[in-house]
Amino acid sequence: MKFIFSGGGTGGHIYPAITLIENIKERDPKAQMLYVGTAKGLEADIVPKADIPFRTIDIEGFARHITLKNFVVLGKAVAGVMKARSILKEYRPDAVVGTGGYVSGPLLLTASLMGIPTLIQDQNAIPGITNKILARFVSKIACGYESARVHFPPAKTVLTGNPIRKDVLRYSRSEAVQELGLSKTKKTVLITGGSRGARRINEAMPAVYKQYFNNEAVQFLHVTGRGEYQNVINSMKAYNVDLEKADNIFIKPYLYNMPMALAAADITVARAGAIGLAEVTARGIPSILVPYPYAAENHQEFNARALVEKKAAVMILNSELTGQRLLKELTDLLLSEEKMKTMALASKTMGHPEAAANITDMILAMVVSKA
Ligand SMILES: CC(=O)N[C@H]1[C@@H](OP(=O)(O)OP(=O)(O)OC[C@H]2O[C@@H](n3ccc(=O)[nH]c3=O)[C@H](O)[C@@H]2O)O[C@H](CO)[C@@H](O)[C@@H]1O
Structure with a gap:
């Protein structure tokens, strides 16, 4: 089985992905992984250290007010979607998992539109903008907080808690x-x-x-x-x-x-x-x-x-x-x-030490039901 993970910017978006990668590998040691992040985010430092193959997309977050810089950001977003598409076509993953941060946007969106099973893991009491937009397109959503659920379509959302490293x-x-x-x-x-x-x-x-x-x-x-x-x-x-x-x-x-x-x-x-x-x-x-x-x-x-x-x-x-x-x-x-x-x-x-195992079940079930 092949998986692409994407999430980044800060540790709070990266470590959940690393945790889930480790959990899938424990279940299926032959599973292949690719992590897609940005060259500027903390993921460029942390992910290679965890021995996970790493590729980058050049993309930035939009400013929340109108500014000329947003045109550059828009250009990068379009290029990001094209790069995401070429990575997906080349790697042919069985599922794509997003753990938040704007880098996960183009990858999860493109994968969903290509019919690849997708899951987002949202960590916070109020979801971020990337996950709110992606929610409409992805197959499954695993959220960390009960209060986040109301922002997501109930049929595909599960309250799992947040995954933590073993x-x-x-x-x-x-x-x-x-x-x-x-x-x-x-x-x-x-x-x-x-x-x-x-x-x-x-x-x-x-x-x-x-x-x-x-x-x-x-x-x-x-x-x-x-x-x-x-x-x-x-x-x-x-x-x-x-x-x-x-x-x-x-x-x-x-x-x-x-x-x-x-x-x-x-x-x-x-x-x-x-x-x-x-x-x-x-x-x-x-x-x-x-x-x-x-x-x-x-x-x-x-x-x-x-x-x-x-x-x-x-x-x-x-x-x-x-x-x-x-x-x-x-x-x-x-x-x-x-x-x-x-x-x-x-x-x-209040701890959810079982969260990582439950989200791993969700990811693997998506792959099996698609097969
Ligand atoms: C400023 C900001 O918007 N921060 C967001 C970011 O958090 P941010 O990444 O700052 O913080 P989190 O607490 O979620 O995660 C930090 C992770 O980094 C690890 N760590 C930290 C320091 C260190 O020296 N070594 C180390 O390993 C921690 O153990 C933890 O696993 O993503 C979180 C999850 O979406 C959000 O809840 C936060 O609001």
């Missing part, structure tokens, strides 16, 4: 802290702003570090995002936090082994990207969430609210985030073992 549940806490060189006895706070980092969270953290510098009970693993790393290091100096003397603050630009960091984490401070939340809830980690307010239709706030309603997370709005507020929320949690336990349990009940 590795997310692989490591025990003690294995992970040892492997990462962390203390076994200190509580670990994992700070992550999603695949591209979060400036506002990065800017709020130094106030927390000033207070918890070399604290005997708490340690911090902070993933800044690649473009943000140097700013964070510089701002530590401004707060007189000497990282060379700190034994409980570890700052990294990006982690290829995020599942290991999640296994070590007792609390996360994070944006509310759907895949990050799926990973956090699969492991049952309490979290302090600061949704990114400029995500399409503010979907991150809705992603976060689903956890807050079940008492699995505390939310701080981006506009209300200050170092002092973050310090207060974090300290409140760290001081209450009981609260952390309750939140951890609520978080765990």
